[in-house]
Amino acid sequence: MADLLCGTYYPSIDQKGRMSFPTKLREILGAEFFLCQGHDDSYIAVYSPEAFQEYCNKLHSLPGKKGDDIRRILLAGADKQVPDKQGRIFITQQLRDHAGITDEVVVIGANNRAEIWNKSKWESFSSNISQDEINDALADLVL
Template identity: 40%
Template sequence: MLMGEYQHNMDAKGRVTIPSKYREELGERFYVSRGLDGCLTLYSEEQWQKRVEQINACPEAQAKNIRRFAFASTEAVVPDKQGRILISPSLRAHAGLVKDVTVIGVGLTAEIWDTERWLKYNEEMSSESLLADMTALQI
């Protein structure tokens, strides 16, 4: 289970350190994709294959935009010996990553956020909207 929040700096080459606890869960090779809300999502091989199967099971006409969003922007990565992954310029642009990044665990996946964007997202999330979501999902 991926949980917690970690602050890191992205270096000038676009490399970000992935916490060792996350690397253990994600595996030796994992996937980086554009996420919703202006972040990047990290998938283990197993979780990525489940996502691929879900998307490919959908009718072409209804899923073409999802396929384009998911597959065109996803890259397989292997962390270096320091636990860093290289994030492509297009993925960095999508998430607004420049220097300060926050890596968070969200259960079966992890996310990489620009730290300022992450803080703003948290400020805007109200207890009322969270409660409404939890009620709707019966959590």
């Protein structure tokens, strides 16, 4: 089983869209990885090549014209990145626009992918889930 991506990081991003991608996450994702728009919120999803292939396979299972349309939207802006010697990647303007990224970012590990968020959007998202809601959701699980 592959290492799971976890943790929260606060790298800097410059005006041209270059950012230092967290070393711990790079070590798990590998020498190259794929960025695409998040499918369930305004973030950038970051997948290893293997996890990106699994994601594409799941998208391919969506039937009909609606499936074709969704695949087009989600994959049109996908971008393969190979970090430079300093661990920097480039985030396209299209992906930055999708996530509302202009200056401060947060990178989180989210199991099989990493996510790049606009810092204020992440803070708003994460503050909307209370500890009681987490406790209720986990109550029936044996952890």
